[in-house]
Amino acid sequence: xxxxxxxxxxxxxxxxxxxxxxxxxxxxxxxxxxxxxxxxxxxxxxxxxxxxxxxxxxxxxxxxxxxxxxxxxxxxxxxxxxxxxxxxxxxxxxxxxxxxxxxxxxxxxxxxxxxxxxxxxxxxxxxxxxxxxxxxxxxxxxxxxxxxxxxxxxxxxxxxxxxxxxxxxxxxxxxxxxxxxxxxxxxxxxxxxxxxxxxxxxxxxxxxxxxxxxxxxxxxxxxxxxxxxxxxxxxxxxxxxxxxxxxxxxxxxxxxxxxxxxxxxxxxxxxxxxxxxxxxxxxxxxxxxxx
Amino acid sequence: xxxxxxxxxxxxxxxxxxxxxxxxxxxxxxxxxxxxxxxxxxxxxxxxxxxxxxxxxxxxxxxxxxxxxxxxxxxxxx
Numbered sequence: 001x002x003x004x005x006x007x008x009x010x011x012x013x014x015x016x017x018x019x020x021x022x023x024x025x026x027x028x029x030x031x032x033x034x035x036x037x038x039x040x041x042x043x044x045x046x047x048x049x050x051x052x053x054x055x056x057x058x059x060x061x062x063x064x065x066x067x068x069x070x071x072x073x074x075x076x077x078x079x080x081x082x083x084x085x086x087x088x089x090x091x092x093x094x095x096x097x098x099x100x101x102x103x104x105x106x107x108x109x110x111x112x113x114x115x116x117x118x119x120x121x122x123x124x125x126x127x128x129x130x131x132x133x134x135x136x137x138x139x140x141x142x143x144x145x146x147x148x149x150x151x152x153x154x155x156x157x158x159x160x161x162x163x164x165x166x167x168x169x170x171x172x173x174x175x176x177x178x179x180x181x182x183x184x185x186x187x188x189x190x191x192x193x194x195x196x197x198x199x200x201x202x203x204x205x206x207x208x209x210x211x212x213x214x215x216x217x218x219x220x221x222x223x224x225x226x227x228x229x230x231x232x233x234x235x236x237x238x239x240x241x242x243x244x245x246x247x248x249x250x251x252x253x254x255x256x257x258x259x260x261x262x263x264x265x266x267x268x269x270x271x272x273x274x275x276x277x278x279x280x281x282x283x284x285x286x287x288x289x290x291x
Numbered sequence: 292x293x294x295x296x297x298x299x300x301x302x303x304x305x306x307x308x309x310x311x312x313x314x315x316x317x318x319x320x321x322x323x324x325x326x327x328x329x330x331x332x333x334x335x336x337x338x339x340x341x342x343x344x345x346x347x348x349x350x351x352x353x354x355x356x357x358x359x360x361x362x363x364x365x366x367x368x369x
Contacts, residue, residue, distance in 0.1 A: 015305070015361060033314040037360055041359075227359075231319070235320075
């Protein structure tokens with residue numbers, strides 16, 4: 001009898017994500033209907049098929065709901081101080097150029113507190129992948145208005161509606177010089193998986209924005225239903241437009257969402273430029289930096 | 292010797308009931324509408340999904356990609 005039970009258990013394959021998770025930390029703290037877990041699924045599926053050596057992949061997160069991804073993934077990961085995943089990732093990458101560095105954080109962490117670091121990493125074209133889960137609000141701290149909150153949306157600090165112009169994240173990344181810019185929603189799981197795989201394979205600064213529902217703060221305050229209602233909204237109101245001009249993809253409150261791969265270009269990355277520059281200046285006296 | 296009904300089964304889902312938070316993503320976006328929320332509760336008080344019928348599931352793993360709580364995944368049966 002015991003043998004039979006064992007055989008059945010062995011024949012059921014384990015959840016493909018299980019080997020990527022620190023299972024002792026499960027269940028996670030994300031709310032029911034939150035889209036962050038969905039993006040983690042896509043990220044791990046992309047990693048699985050990318051053929052990368054997982055010992056050479058590291059994930060860096062900042063503070064916030066999405067910042068917890070680094071703690072839940074069973075990879076070499078680091079949970080930095082607020083807004084500083086990109087500076088940490090920069091140091092990590094420059095000291096260990098053989099690593100594949102992924103910054104996985106939220107919109108508040110990457111664009112409000114750490115906005116300055118983002119534009120400079122994109123300008124220098126550091127070889128890293130930045131995944132930003134955009135839930136349009138500061139989720140963990142209680143739903144304050146964020147630089148990505150659409151005009152007229154209600155947040156705990158703007159009870160009469162937001163009047164500040166939000167960031168158009170793909171346009172910001174594009175104008176700062178990112179080599180790969182894409183936007184998806186938590187609903188577009190297959191597209192997103194493919195896109196993350198492409199971004200991981202790209203040399204240089206790649207950026208993916210993922211719109212995700214925040215049922216507890218954003219949706220509830222704006223009377224948009226729960227996480228599932230937001231996902232249905234993403235399904236019905238998204239339009240895939242690859243190569244769209246990033247200027248035209250700004251988000252308004254509950255407007256049409258343009259998703260797709262907007263930018264895919266080639267530009268030498270930071271370390272290549274540095275080595276080329278000093279080789280030109282000093283000739284044979286300069287040993288190219290390899291970490 | 293497989294019977295005719297067994298031949299029809301293309302895939303199935305494996306559900307970790309205790310991890311589920313009942314968000315309903317898998318039920319809503321299942322391409323073959325093979326899932327529904329169960330009448331039963333898990334220990335946290337959420338309704339986990341169940342297969343409506345084994346024949347409907349084709350094991351595409353869309354539920355596994357969408358599940359934010361890593362509680363479900365699809366497998367193809369060959």
